[in-house]
Amino acid sequence: MATKAEIEAIKSRLSIVDVVQSYVPLRKAGKNLQALCPFHSEKSPSFMVNPTLNIYKCFGCGESGDIFSFVQKIENCSFGEALELLASKAGIHLSYQKKDQAADDRRAQLFSLNKAAAELFHSLLLQSPSGQKAREYVQKRAISPEMQKQFLLGYAPDSWDTLLRHCTQKGYSLSTLEQIGLVVKSESGERHYDRFRDRLMFPVFDQRDRVCGFSGRALSEDHSGGKYINSPESELFHKSELLYGLNFAQGAIRLEGEAILVEGNVDVITLHQAGIASVVAPLGTALTTSQLRLVKRQATRIFLAFDGDSAGMKATVRSLALAENEGLDVRIIQLPEGKDPDAFVREGLDLWTQAKSSALPVIEYQLETVYRSHDLTSSLGKSNAAAAVLSLIAPLGSPVSRMFYLEKAARRLSTPLETLMEGSGKTGMVQSVQSRPSVKPASPADPTEIEFLRLVLAHPYLLKRLSDVESSWFDLVDTRAVFDALRSEALQGFKSEDFYAKLPRIQQDILAGAVFAWQGSRESELSADEEYAAVVNRLEFKAIRRELQKVEKAVQDSEADDDTRPLTDLLNHQQSLKIRLSKLDHMAEEKEN
Ligand SMILES: [Zn+2]
CATH class of the missing domain: 3.90.580.10 (Zinc finger, CHC2-type domain)
Structure with a gap:
């Protein structure tokens, strides 16, 4: 560090x-x-x-x-x-x-090895006789030569050591190859062989266009391992923290504020080819929080375009529901059954645009799925559907949206709302409506106190005069803390750049609110000195008025008692406060004239 x-x-x-x-x-x-x-x-x-x-x-x-x-x-x-x-x-x-130079060198070495492997696979796809099957597959999916090049698609041949020999000849060590999972050690430990064999290779890039690892698709039916296999977890490859295609999509995602999530690597490529660039795919996993975070940095809306029949759909919808709770707008593009986005886009961009514009929020999609999968003409089907619907609606954060969807569901199930609501008691919905604590809004900052902070930060020479001001004049505890911090910082020669960073979050917010508070207020005609005098005056005035109210209350309370001595003190104090208050009032008036 x-x-x-x-x-x-x-x-x-x-x-x-x-x-x-x-x-x-x-x-x-x-x-x-x-x-x-x-x-x-x-x-x-x-x-x-x-x-x-x-x-x-x-x-x-x-x-x-x-x-x-x-x-x-x-x-x-x-x-x-x-x-x-x-x-x-x-x-x-x-x-x-x-000090970290050695570690950096090692990582750079690993990245360059991955790149060398990707380039070998790419040239084998384009030229080698053994790559014929892979070329046919790529043609069948109609991936253009430009896209093959951009995504650096490749072919890992059906051989035990093509990559191994190529890379060791280039001077990479066997242990390096093993470290990032390009080769595997045999069980006896005597032999090493290529991990990816007879597969179409998709290099997985990080956001800085470096090859972190690979995703390989089997080309024959009798493959060993899954249809897709990925590089194993390594120093460079953390599957749950990478999204396929993000390096090519991030510009468009930032620009459009939205990301499209598809299931397959080929979907990413063909959508790009069709001019839809803000598209990424999780690497064969249900969407993870880390992956979500990658997108969330740049997008406020996520579209999900999975084949509705796919196994990944259910798990992903569940994790997207979480995303929605985090304030992301998540919508589901409904694809015709059995169609993946790749096939769908091929039928015409208009269809895609239309499907995207009628994409459903997650909850509506889930409800739709419930209605579709139950026989709503039978009594059993209806009551099962009602139970499923209620379990989806109950966790919704806002009571208003819960009621909105309940009413909709009642119409859809042609069941009176009251009947549906009876069932809702069982799912805990009624309780959750009642027991949700109401959030108390934070008390708004005092405008005079904020104005004071704004002024001294706009004219830092005023920081030298903070000793004129009493800390107790600030009513709100956090504003007072900001003032105290400012004053002690001023004594040590104010260094703004680290002052802000040192404060707790709530005080940072107050300070930021103050320095940007000029918005909407017009520039004053007074000089900074005059403004300062006026705002200090007002601060003290307000503080004394508060104190006076307290004293008056104490006077009333103690008049009820018999003990007169404290009362005399209080009355004296009250008198001096009143004098000070009228003086301040007078000073303020003088200034106005
Ligand atoms: Zn902004």
């Missing part, structure tokens, strides 16, 4: 403005800068950058952070990769990079 000093050095050399500007053009907007958000599609800019705190925030999609999170998000890379990218931009050499 990079040292703290290195991270700080990068932050102090690179401003958020420079970093963002190298991706999207920024326009000045008061003390901030604004742009069209690179993370969601919009027509008027809601993406804001604040140079004082070195942060950005999008008021459209909610993305926010510093230079590191910006690069991570826009480059779609890890923190480590963002760090390296920004370090080189800042001209800072990271100390750890030297």
